[in-house]
Amino acid sequence: MGSEEVKLIGLWVSLFGRRVEWALKLKGVKYEYVEEDIMNTKKSKSPLILKYNPIHKKVPVLLHHDKAIVESLLILEYIDETWKQNPILPKDxxxxxxxxxxxxxxxxxxxxxxxxxxxxxxxxxxxxxxxxxxxxxxxxxxxxxxxxxxxxxxxxxxxxxxxxxxxxxxxxxxxxxxxxxxxxxxxxxxxxxxxxxxxxxxxxxxxxxxxxxxxxxxxxxxxxxxxxxx
Missing domain, CATH: 1.20.1050.10 (Glutathione S-transferase Yfyf (Class Pi); Chain A, domain 2)
Structure with a gap:
């Protein structure tokens, strides 16, 4: 799987974004990281965030085949269900x-x-x-x-x-x-x-x-x- 298929929009200090990165690393999924400084765009959100997370306007956002998944806990579950290796959630x-x-x-x-x-x-x-x-x-x-x-x-x-x-x-x-x-x-x-x-x-x-x-x-x-x- 090429990295162009998976992108993570995040902020360097965001703990929510880091947990998604850890999950991708644990799964061995290649991805492209895109830094989005949402803290400096309060008055005018970037086109990237407005496009992919128009409701909450925040990071992280996971893009898989250009489809956006938002909210870190939901992203973790999506990652676990999409890439079966190294399961994250319990089976029981x-x-x-x-x-x-x-x-x-x-x-x-x-x-x-x-x-x-x-x-x-x-x-x-x-x-x-x-x-x-x-x-x-x-x-x-x-x-x-x-x-x-x-x-x-x-x-x-x-x-x-x-x-x-x-x-x-x-x-x-x-x-x-x-x-x-x-x-x-x-x-x-x-x-x-x-x-x-x-x-x-x-x-x-x-x-x-x-x-x-x-x-x-x-x-x-x-x-x-x-x-x-x-």
Whole structure:
């Protein structure tokens, strides 16, 4: 399959785009990457985004034979169903349903709370966001007890979905002057983080930390809470 058949429109710092890249790398799918700086096109979205994602106007967008698939969780499922090698989602229907449940929990609970803690500089709003972040991490930590990865011994769908935690969350901690990833409080989470960060397709395709620090310092100053801009 030629790379002209698969294109990924993304933003270098987008954790949503990275999970799609990891899935493509895990599957061994050749693709062309197109950088789309949506952060600098607030007033006038690029023709590419307006064409392929006119409703949400955001990245990532996967193009397969010029057909657009949007929303990272849906893209991961599309990739898994289209390229059968190295399955990402569990085969068992119950385990598959639970993987989807925890992916939704990760994005709608943990990700939103931790990004809110980054954006809110002080006061009750940040305190609430920090408390929620720690509560959600406790829940996920419990799910990882006795596991190398979320699905057991092999990296899979949930690991790709949650793969932002070891790299993005420490950056947000640094930028916001907060601490949530306590290795003593979350031993299973931290063991999983080490396994993820040592996995080749993850560690070789991460945005530079120093560049991220500069970026999120700037975003923190400008953003009201909006998880779509993560």
């Amino acid at each position: 229907p119950y385990e598959r349903a639970m993987a989807r449940f925890w992916a939704d929990f990760g994005d709608k609970k943990l990700l939103e709370a931790s990004f809110a803690a980054l954006v809110f500089s002080h006061g009750e709003e940040q305190d609430k966001a920090l408390k929620q972040t720690i509560e959600y991490l406790e829940i996920i930590n419990g799910e990882l007890k006795g596991k190398k990865f979320f699905g057991g011994e092999t990296i899979g769908y949930l690991d790709l979905v949650m793969g932002w935690i070891p790299h993005w969350l420490p950056v947000w901690e640094k930028v916001a002057g907060m601490e949530v990833l306590d290795p003593i409080k979350f031993p299973y989470m931290n063991a999983w983080m080490e396994n993820i960060m040592n996995f080749p397709i993850i560690k070789d395709y991460l945005p530079p930390r120093d560049k991220m620090l500069v970026y999120y310092h700037g975003r923190r100053q400008l953003l009201a809470f909006n998880v779509d801009t993560v």
